[in-house]
Amino acid sequence: xSCEEPTTSPTPENNITVVSSDGKEFLLDLKLTxxxxxxxxxxxxxxxxxxxVKKDPVxxxxxxxxxxxxxxxxxxxxxxxxxxxxxxxxxxxSFTFETWVEEYLNIPNNExxxxxxxxxxxxIPRLFSTICRIMASRITGKSAEQIRTVLNIKTDVKNDVYxxxxxxxxxxxxxxxMSEISLSPSPPPI
Amino acid sequence: xxxxxxxxxxxxDNALLHVLRSMEELSLIMFSLISNRSKTLTISANxxxxxxxxxxxxxxxxxxxxxxxxDGIEFSLYDRRLRNRSSGRLxxxxxxxxxxxxxxxxxxxxxxxxxxxxxxxxxxxxxxxxHFLDILHQPDxxxxxxxxxxxxxxxxxxxxxxxxxxxxxxxxxxFEKTMKALNHxxxxxxxxxxxxxHESLSKCYIQNLDYLNxxxxxxxxxxxxxxxxxxxxxxxxxxxxxxxxxYIRSWLQGQKEELEHVCxxxxxxxxxxxxxxxxxxxxxGLKYTTVPDDVERLFYFILVKFTEFPAVVIYIHH
Numbered sequence: 001x002s003c004e005e006p007t008t009s010p011t012p013e014n015n016i017t018v019v020s021s022d023g024k025e026f027l028l029d030l031k032l033t034x035x036x037x038x039x040x041x042x043x044x045x046x047x048x049x050x051x052x053v054k055k056d057p058v059x060x061x062x063x064x065x066x067x068x069x070x071x072x073x074x075x076x077x078x079x080x081x082x083x084x085x086x087x088x089x090x091x092x093x094s095f096t097f098e099t100w101v102e103e104y105l106n107i108p109n110n111e112x113x114x115x116x117x118x119x120x121x122x123x124i125p126r127l128f129s130t131i132c133r134i135m136a137s138r139i140t141g142k143s144a145e146q147i148r149t150v151l152n153i154k155t156d157v158k159n160d161v162y163x164x165x166x167x168x169x170x171x172x173x174x175x176x177x178m179s180e181i182s183l184s185p186s187p188p189p190i
Numbered sequence: 191x192x193x194x195x196x197x198x199x200x201x202x203d204n205a206l207l208h209v210l211r212s213m214e215e216l217s218l219i220m221f222s223l224i225s226n227r228s229k230t231l232t233i234s235a236n237x238x239x240x241x242x243x244x245x246x247x248x249x250x251x252x253x254x255x256x257x258x259x260x261d262g263i264e265f266s267l268y269d270r271r272l273r274n275r276s277s278g279r280l281x282x283x284x285x286x287x288x289x290x291x292x293x294x295x296x297x298x299x300x301x302x303x304x305x306x307x308x309x310x311x312x313x314x315x316x317x318x319x320x321h322f323l324d325i326l327h328q329p330d331x332x333x334x335x336x337x338x339x340x341x342x343x344x345x346x347x348x349x350x351x352x353x354x355x356x357x358x359x360x361x362x363x364x365f366e367k368t369m370k371a372l373n374h375x376x377x378x379x380x381x382x383x384x385x386x387x388h389e390s391l392s393k394c395y396i397q398n399l400d401y402l403n404x405x406x407x408x409x410x411x412x413x414x415x416x417x418x419x420x421x422x423x424x425x426x427x428x429x430x431x432x433x434x435x436x437y438i439r440s441w442l443q444g445q446k447e448e449l450e451h452v453c454x455x456x457x458x459x460x461x462x463x464x465x466x467x468x469x470x471x472x473x474x475g476l477k478y479t480t481v482p483d484d485v486e487r488l489f490y491f492i493l494v495k496f497t498e499f500p501a502v503v504i505y506i507h508h
Contacts, residue, residue, distance in 0.1 A: 095212070108194040109194040109195055109196040110194040110195060110196065110197075111194075112196060113196045113197060113200070113201070116201065116205055117201070117202075117205070120201075120202055120204070120205045128205070128208070129208065129212075132205070132208040132209045132211075132212045133212045135196060135209050135212070136209055136210075136212035136213040136214070136217070137212075138196075139213060139217045139221070140213070140214055140216075140217055141217075141305070142217065142220070142305075143220060143305050143306060143307050144220040144221070144223045144224050144293075144307040145307065145308065147217065147220055147221055147224060148224045148225075149195070150195060150196060151195065151196055151197070151198040151199075151221075151224075152195035152196070152197045152198070152199075153198070153199065153224050153225055153227075153228060154225065155224070155225055
């Protein structure tokens with residue numbers, strides 16, 4: 001779905017100011033904040049949707065200005081989209097994304113990680129779910145070693161998987177035979 | 191892929207689980223093999239296969255998974271170095287101690303998409319088995335015993351403590367020891383007759399099994415059928431009309447309380463010949479209704495279409 005409605009410029013009556021962790025202020029249209037459950041709840045609690053209420057800047061200590069810029073771009077694009085409804089499609093062999101989304105999230109893995117954290121903090125379900133799916137699709141078709149590299153997971157071969165106890169190379173056999181495995185296995189003589 | 195990393199484990203739990211649940215199954219299983227934590231997280235993602243886990247015990251140790259939205263995945267465990275030397279097959283080794291170096295994931299009908307994982311943990315077949323059972327939340331295990339070269343002791347060491355629901359065998363094997371090693375499966379499929387005496391075969395027949403499927407080599411007789419204490423029976427038989435009538439009547443008279451379904455296939459059907467039963471003799475003294483040709487019935491889990499076997503499959507539902 002694509003919505004190319006013209007965007008309206010924020011006015012003091014219909015916007016709030018958010019402040020990123022590096023001190024930069026962003027004027028945010030109240031319409032855009034509806035996509036963020038965190039901001040929407042905050043606006044509702046402080047009644048910032050009323051014109052007679054003084055609106056203090058909202059500090060977003062976990063989000064940098066670069067991330068905020070990126071998020072505003074997302075919010076602007078999805079301004080007129082219907083409310084996101086999470087479906088329960090899990091373990092799909094393929095997800096499809098609209099071209100704009102693919103270009104928008106064509107960013108390095110580390111930036112994707114930061115953006116996912118920001119989407120989680122601001123509770124923007126559509127962005128959150130889309131990043132999760134994009135990240136999952138980047139892993140599709142990879143071997144365990146490649147997944148390990150992409151996700152920066154360290155191996156823990158020195159611990160027994162089922163007991164958590166470090167395996168000694170000279171460990172004696174146990175009842176289930178699991179401790180007979182050495183760390184540097186060589187095939188048995190044929 | 192850019193050179194940067196996505197430090198998954200640093201994500202909050204809800205985000206982490208959402209990423210895992212967005213992964214396709216094969217990626218998630220590969221992910222589970224990486225580390226203890228990735229295994230624990232995979233368990234948390236609550237991924238379950240559609241039905242069962244097939245374990246193929248042969249020169250390779252293979253797991254077969256059938257999944258809801260794809261044909262399935264097969265994981266073959268072997269040692270690449272040995273495999274190369276032996277024309278694509280492993281030598282016969284005791285799998286209970288054999289350490290696999292390679293896992294090859296084969297997505298059915300996607301021959302070009304084999305994914306190979308070089309193992310570094312030094313796991314045996316048993317450790318892989320326990321890993322799969324854990325991450326798949328203890329599915330039913332179907333055990334396919336494909337290579338008679340392996341002893342029941344080897345099977346026992348590998349399968350110790352794992353309850354196998356179905357045993358399918360393809361060759362002679364030590365029946366009693368293997369049954370014990372597999373925690374007495376409730377369903378057995380014999381491809382060939384592994385028994386050396388009728389006495390040992392009779393011991394098998396009298397067990398209270400959920401399902402007993404006997405391949406053509408058995409050719410069960412009336413005495414065999416009367417011995418069986420199974421809920422469901424599938425077998426080839428030379429049973430004639432008179433004996434079949436006796437069997438049905440004994441069943442209806444309550445001598446086979448456990449029995450739910452019987453599917454007997456006349457052996458000549460297999461050769462493409464049809465030797466129709468005389469209905470009057472088969473049903474002599476019995477009340478019955480005639481089933482229309484277009485009726486389909488589910489026999490345990492096998493769909494029987496009467497139009498396809500008009501004269502050779504006798505379907506009895508007690």
